[in-house]
Amino acid sequence: MRLSRYFLPVLKETPADAQIASHRLMLRAGMIRQASAGIYSWLPLGFRVLKKIERIVHEEQIRAGHIPMLMPTLQSADLWRESGRYDDYGEEMLRIKDRHGREMLYGPTNEELITDIVRAHVTSYRDLPLTLYHIQWKFRDEIRPRFGVMRGREFYMKDGYNFDLTREDALHAYNRHMVSYIRTYERMGLQAIPMRAASGPIGGDNTHEFLVLADTGESEVFYDAAITDLRLGNREVDYNDREQVAAICAEFTTPYARTDETHDPAVFEAEVPPERRRQSRGIEVGQIFYFGTKYSEPMGATVVNEKGERVHLHMGSHGIGVSRLAGAIIEAFHDERGILWPEEVAPFQVGLVNLRQGDAGTDAACEQLYAQLQAAGVEVLYDDTDERAGAKFATMDLIGLPWRLTVGPRGLKAGVVELTERRTGASEELKPQEAVARLTARFGPRRAEPDAAWL
RNA sequence: CGGGCUAUGGCGCAGUCUGGUUAGCGCGUCCGUCUGGGGGACGGAAGGUCGCAGGUUCAAAUCCUGCUAGCCCGACCA
Structure with missing residues (x-):
């Protein structure tokens, strides 16, 4: 690309509204432009980065055996009433009425929509296991958006959903996601540490968040310094090998690493020697959940097992904040003169x-x-x-x-x-x-x- | 949603308190000349409904009322 023919509106001066390095640098480097609070246009340079991140996410998901698709941004309120989340989700969900007065919403996540698809077409245990994902714009009407794309209202996210016959199968899907996520972040030059987390409105009892250590992170984190030495690297992973995948998960989740939501000082002090105890801040760039039949039961998503019995699907959902990663990478890699892109995601x-x-x-x-x-x-x-x-x-x-x-x-x-x-x-x-x-x-x-x- | 604040050319700001020539400054943009290895110099030029609506006044960027948008702190959050 010839710069003389490109569109790269760089700013010499620092925009007044930008508080943190990534936001400031994305504006100055002509990557984004705010359209309204928490909503951004991605200018050509930013768009290239976004697509590079997206591509890595796709490649690693496909490598793990997950299947890409695309669901819409607008959803019908009816589905959300079935799961009971229409009222639970609160003000954070943007609700819209169409010309006929039908209640719609701009999807903050897609559990209901995907469950509706799967319950219509998946009827037998022979159709399982199945993991579908898509990368699509989402909207959460944050009370106070800030920090540019790191905490926007509109954001681009990979969300995947596994459908399995049993809890054990679904936990393997969970582990598969953990390994594929570690690999995804490593390819972007990042270390994102899986930390035991709280589940929030998605629900479920088994969940990890992936955090990139950075001073500007919104979460307080506590961890064993030993975990920062772990690398997946380019070791061969057979995603169908349950033992291998589980062993990698064990490797990455054994050292203490928790966010303030689940932090337990007594356990921290018992497990981690003083010289390895770390307290820091982190940027959340992904989260995985196993939540069993939370959606399949109210929405009637079942299959017939090998004994001819009708059973509810075991599910989990798994997200990577693609647009947020652009900001997180800059938070991790910049100096006083500008951005230091890792080669894999450089525009x-x-x-x-x-x-x-x-x-x-x-x-x-x-x-x-x-x-x-x-x-x-x-x-x-x-x-x-x-x-x-x-x-x-x-x-x-x-x-x-x-x-x-x-x-x-x-x-x-x-x-x-x-x-x-x-x-x-x-x-x-x-x-x-x-x-x-x-x-x-x-x-x-x-x-x-x-x-x-x-x- | 509570508290604080802002809105003046593409960006960063002054001017508002104390109303009064033609609304300024820096950066950027355009033209020209000289330059040429870390945001160069000189000369010229374009670009503004002063967030919106109403009001007060001989006169409003400036005072008053209402609205809108955005930012910061907090609570909240992928």
């Missing part, structure tokens, strides 16, 4: 900076680098504008692309360009072809993910 992988736009030699060198990188499948933002060097560097630092390739007449005279890593600031002078080779090796066409047919 572009490389920023190509032409230091002397209009100079025949520099222009030609940049055009060639740009064409070669594009051809190799590297995502490049080419700053071909007439700005001065300082302004270009400041913009690149602000939007936080992981690598910057700087091309100027001074370097070209010596036959080199400069490759700079945003995160460390480390620079290296290379021949242009070496730079292309280096970046191509790193970012060349990504290998196709299995069954990534949702695209």
Whole structure:
């Protein structure tokens, strides 16, 4: 993408309304624009990040054997009356009437809708296990939205629902989600710690929240420092292997880690040696629930088991805050100059900076680098504008692309360009072809993910 | 929803208390010249129903009333 043809409305000054780093930087980097309280437009740069996060979520869900679909944002109130949640949910749910006076709502979550679909079409134990998910806009009419996309009213979220014959099957689904979530966050460069949590309006007795440690987090968290050393990495996971999946869950949930809602100081002190006790703040980026027959009973979602008996489905639901993650990643990775995107979610992988736009030699060198990188499948933002060097560097630092390739007449005279890593600031002078080779090796066409047919 | 506050060009602000020339400043934008490796300099220009409605007054960004939107603290929350 050529910057001169792109839409990147960066702000030099800090918007007055933004209180925390991610909100400030998303506004300054031209990623979002507030439409009304807690509701944002995603401008091109922000949109690219959102879609990258979304893609990772899809890939890891599909890898875990979960099936993508799409449900609507608007739902009928009738379904919510069946589950009994129409009244329980309160003011947080946005209620709307259509022209016929029918009561509708902008969905804050989709348990009722998915249960309605499944009860209509799933009748036998032979149809199970089944986990369906979608990524869709949700709305919760927060009393006080704040912190940009971290706590908006409208938000983009992956929510998945498992339907199983037995409690044991459903708990395996729960574990499968936990492992796939850990992997999802790790791919984004984040460590999100599963913490025992309270269930809230979704209900259920088995639930974990995933928290990214950050000073600006809304939750108070208590944990054993040992948990921060755990990594799933790229170990092979067979999501059908109950023992393996359960063992990974045990590994990640054995060290003490709880939010203030479930924190128990006595247990904390008994289990964790003093030097490993940590108290911090965290941003919640996902939550998983097992809630058994909470919805299948009132809504009559049953199957016939192998003995011919009609039994209620065991269910759970599992969410990842996709739009919130964009903010959480920035909270975790920024410095005083701007964002430091992890490579997997960066809007572009490389920023190509032409230091002397209009100079025949520099222009030609940049055009060639740009064409070669594009051809190799590297995502490049080419700053071909007439700005001065300082302004270009400041913009690149602000939007936080992981690598910057700087091309100027001074370097070209010596036959080199400069490759700079945003995160460390480390620079290296290379021949242009070496730079292309280096970046191509790193970012060349990504290998196709299995069954990534949702695209 | 309680408490506090704000609304003036794309962004950040001054002006309001004490009504009175043409509503200013910085950034950004556009044109030109010089520049050219960390937000450069100079010259010129465009851009404003002063949140909305009503009222007071010879005169309202400024005073009064009502409304709307947004922000902060709290309670609440993926």
